[in-house]
Each structure stands twice: as structure tokens, then as C-alpha cells.
Amino acid sequence: MEATVLMGLLQPAPETYELFDDVMLLSEGYMVYQGPRGKVLEFFESLGFKLPPRKGVADFLQEVTSKKDQAQYWADPSKPYVFIPVSEMAIAFKNSRFGKSLESTLTAPYDKSQSHPSALSRTKYAASRWELLNSCFAREKLLMTRQSFLYIFRTFQVAFVAFVTSTIFLRTKLHPVDEINGNLYLSCLFFGVVHMMFNGFSELSLLIFRLPVFYKQRDNLFHPAWIWSIVSWSIRVPYSAIEAVVWSSVLYYTVGFALPAGRFFRFTFTQFVLHQMAISLF
Numbered sequence: 001m002e003a004t005v006l007m008g009l010l011q012p013a014p015e016t017y018e019l020f021d022d023v024m025l026l027s028e029g030y031m032v033y034q035g036p037r038g039k040v041l042e043f044f045e046s047l048g049f050k051l052p053p054r055k056g057v058a059d060f061l062q063e064v065t066s067k068k069d070q071a072q073y074w075a076d077p078s079k080p081y082v083f084i085p086v087s088e089m090a091i092a093f094k095n096s097r098f099g100k101s102l103e104s105t106l107t108a109p110y111d112k113s114q115s116h117p118s119a120l121s122r123t124k125y126a127a128s129r130w131e132l133l134n135s136c137f138a139r140e141k142l143l144m145t146r147q148s149f150l151y152i153f154r155t156f157q158v159a160f161v162a163f164v165t166s167t168i169f170l171r172t173k174l175h176p177v178d179e180i181n182g183n184l185y186l187s188c189l190f191f192g193v194v195h196m197m198f199n200g201f202s203e204l205s206l207l208i209f210r211l212p213v214f215y216k217q218r219d220n221l222f223h224p225a226w227i228w229s230i231v232s233w234s235i236r237v238p239y240s241a242i243e244a245v246v247w248s249s250v251l252y253y254t255v256g257f258a259l260p261a262g263r264f265f266r267f268t269f270t271q272f273v274l275h276q277m278a279i280s281l282f
Helices: 037-047 057-063 086-095 097-107 129-146 148-168 179-219 225-234 237-255 261-280
Strands: 022-027 030-036
Touching: 022 037, 030 037, 030 086, 030 097, 037 057, 037 086, 086 097, 129 148, 129 225, 148 179, 148 237, 179 225, 179 237, 179 261, 237 261
Parallel strands: none
Antiparallel strands: 022 030
């Protein structure tokens, strides 16, 4: 596909090994060999090691640098076997024609005008801001769908708590013109404020659980932090509005707050803002 692939493999099959053009053999922090795949056996034969019959080349390369397995590949009858450490192999490679050829290739400056336009990244992020925004939105939507049970349960919980609260502050027992009973209205309002604010704290555990993934993706330039923050906040706005409407619909007229519709919507909007404040604090 007209591309260079650098791949690290451990004990590949012979069929897989034959698919590569070049081989890089690393051991103990040293470059033991780097060059054409077909010449790697020639290099080790110059050191006195030979591939035995019915032995995979990849297995041979991994074992020939090992002190435990190196002796079985010694094939120079003119002198006794002495363990050759990896450091000496690396020096031998640098002095060999393979190492000198590699050194001459690396020392020659590369003509950057011959580079493909897509070889280097010229932007901080791989996609545009709009694409990143859509991707983060789709992911947050998927996560909310997977956690749908939590949100459905919380909605019924809000309705149940609102029903219980309305039975405590029933309008049949309260009189708006009475200053003493006004304290009960204030108590109901305060309880609604506290409940809606702290009801958003259930998002805290989910957020903490996701923070390692967020930090990893942010540091690897998957997306900027501000896009994730905006999407994470905005996608929960509809649910906060639903919770506020459910709470107000069950509680407002049952308790006997002001009858005008404008006051009802103002009360609902206040509950919505409080819920959003709890989420935004994270």
C-alpha cells in the first residue's frame, strides 16, 4: 500500500517472517542487526553461528543472543565456543558492511521535498473542531443510552420524592395569607432547592470513573478539553429540564404555591438551574 510499517513481533511464524523486507534485532538495549531480511543469516555466520535445519529464522534470532541457548548454534570448528555477549555483537554489526551501509544511509541528509504531503501532521488534532464536536457528542449520547436505567430510575425517584413532599405540605392545611404558615412554604421551597441540587451529585461517581480515560485522550490529543466539557454539560441539559418539570408538576400546585402560570415556569426554571449548577461544579 506504498507505506512503511514498523512492527514488533515475538516468535512470528515462518510464513509471517517471510513477508517482511527488513529486520531489526534488538537485545538488551543494543542494535544487533538492522538490514535486509535475507542477509541476517549471513551476518551471524560471520560471527560463527549457523541456522540448523528445520529451525525457524525468527526463533534462531531470538535465541542466538541468549547466554543459555547460544552454544547450540556455534558452527565454527576452527576454534572453541566462547559466549559472545550482545554488546560485542552490536560492535561487530557496526564494523560489518551491513552496519556501515546503514550508517552511510543515515548520515546522508534526506531531501524533504520528496516527502509525501501527508507524511507529517501539520495540525494539533487529526480532525476539525466540528468533527471532534460531533464525535464527542455521539459518544456521550451512547454512554447515556447505556446508562438509561440510571436516568429512568432517577426520574421516578424525583417523582416519588415530590409526591411524598406534597403530602407533607398539602395545600388543604396551608393558607398563603398566614405568616405562620408562610414558614411552611419556605420550608418546602428550601427542601426543593436542596433536593434538586444534590440530586445531580449522582453524576459524580460516573465522572470520576471516566476521568482516567478523559486524561488519556486529552494528553494524546484525541480532542481538546473544552469540547469534551461543553458536550458533557450540554447533553445533560434536556434531562435536567425533564427532572425539573417532573418535580414541579407533581409538587407545585399540590402544595399550593402561586397559581399564575408565570410563577410555575419561574419555579421550574429555578429547579433546572440548580440541577445544572450541581453538574457544572464537577
